[in-house]
Amino acid sequence: MLELHYGPGACSFVPHVALEAIKAVTGEDFVARPVKLHKGEQRTPEYLAINPNGQVPTLVVDGKPLSQIVAICDYLDRRYPQVGLLPSELWMRAQAMSQFAWMNNTVHTTFTHVFMPDRFADDEAARAELKRFNAALYRTQLERIQGWIGSARPYWFGERISIHDAYALTFLRWGGLAGIDPDSLPAYKAYVDRVAAHPAVAAAIAREGIKLATFRKG
Numbered sequence: 001m002l003e004l005h006y007g008p009g010a011c012s013f014v015p016h017v018a019l020e021a022i023k024a025v026t027g028e029d030f031v032a033r034p035v036k037l038h039k040g041e042q043r044t045p046e047y048l049a050i051n052p053n054g055q056v057p058t059l060v061v062d063g064k065p066l067s068q069i070v071a072i073c074d075y076l077d078r079r080y081p082q083v084g085l086l087p088s089e090l091w092m093r094a095q096a097m098s099q100f101a102w103m104n105n106t107v108h109t110t111f112t113h114v115f116m117p118d119r120f121a122d123d124e125a126a127r128a129e130l131k132r133f134n135a136a137l138y139r140t141q142l143e144r145i146q147g148w149i150g151s152a153r154p155y156w157f158g159e160r161i162s163i164h165d166a167y168a169l170t171f172l173r174w175g176g177l178a179g180i181d182p183d184s185l186p187a188y189k190a191y192v193d194r195v196a197a198h199p200a201v202a203a204a205i206a207r208e209g210i211k212l213a214t215f216r217k218g
């Protein structure tokens, strides 16, 4: 049995989409377990027992927990290669993993500095500076992704929805929370609108009860 512990709108959206795509192609279902991050449910003793980092996502496979998006998605892709969550050809896959690693260890953590500066500094002025600096850095990272997806037809790797599509969507959504107007990245926004309309993505969006538009002017 596959169980995903996810936080609505969080990075766990990436394996959530993967599991929906797996369900559509193979019929293998999963149990979705919401974790209310704003209420601190990720720090309860029960949750820390399956994920000592106190973070989502956690995939529980037949009672055994697996953490870290990269490990979870690699596992799901190898278990269900017919879904095409990542490219199968050796070099293409290596390049895809290189982008995936950068998204997870760099873009994601840049946003964490914007969203949770309290995790990185005690001083209020230092937190404000971390926020300002990393929001600008995050924008340059989204521009790099926009360069990559410029030729996406219709998705990152072609016809099949992939891990990268779900992560790219999440980053643009978070961009709104970092004060980045998605209309200022028009190619990226048009691509995310396509990705959001894919049935597996739409199902994950509906279950999480999230909206794509997070940017507020002013």
Ligand SMILES: N[C@@H](CCC(=O)N[C@@H](CS)C(=O)NCC(=O)O)C(=O)O
Binding pocket: 007, 010, 011, 012, 037, 042, 054, 055, 056, 057, 067, 068, 069, 070, 104
């Ligand atoms: N490197 C981790 C990052 C996970 C992560 O940053 N999760 C965030 C949500 S996007 C979280 O659970 N935050 C709650 C907290 O830190 O209290 C992974 O790839 O799984």
